[in-house]
Amino acid sequence: MRRLLTPRWLLLHLLAAAVVAAMLGLAWWQIGRARDGNALSIGYSLEWPVFAGFTIYVWIKAVRRELREAAGTPGAAPPEVDRPHAGPDARTSAGQAAAAPTPPPVEAPSGADIARRLAEQRAAARASAHDDDPETAAYNHYLGWLRAHPHRPPSDYPGVPT
Structure with missing residues (x-):
């Protein structure tokens, strides 16, 4: 209280x-x-x-x-785990869980690794089945030109290279 x-x-x-x-x-x-x-x-x-x-x-x-x-009860305590085929000491306790070996730590990927994976995913997405359609390929080329030339007006677009 x-x-x-x-x-x-x-x-x-x-x-x-x-x-x-x-x-x-x-x-x-x-x-x-x-x-x-x-x-x-x-x-x-x-x-x-x-x-x-x-x-x-x-x-x-x-x-x-x-x-x-x-009162020391922030929530319901997790139930003890019953293992069906483990024998008479089938229930786990906190002491047994603490004695178990811990797995090695997993390294988090670096920012460069994440950026490289995202670039690979984007490249794979660009090379998807949509490039089979000539209209979609031409539109994607136009969008790529706009991205490469942000300060030029769309009327300067030379068209799809042949």
Whole structure:
């Protein structure tokens, strides 16, 4: 229970209370506007209490989660694994898992490797079945020319080389 009295949690409690009070105040204000003949305010006067209720719901969930973590049960413990054909000591324990050898670390690919693989994939995609179609090949050539000459107008395009 003391965890809910830390400065962080006290600020969260005050914030939740202020938000709920503000939303209920806005609902009361919308009720006054609805009495003056504003039909749209009727809907808003019903919405604000719902928003306040949702804020209370989220606050309760956060408090319960904090209390659960304080009790040492952040979530359900993973069930022990039963091995069907392993014999009498079929269940694994934390001690056995710690004693198991760890696999060697896997090296992450470098930026150059990733760039090279992406370039190879793009080249393979360009050389795909679409190049069999002469119209698609001509359009791809045009796009390549535009990329190579970004400052020249499209009217300077020489056409497909033969």
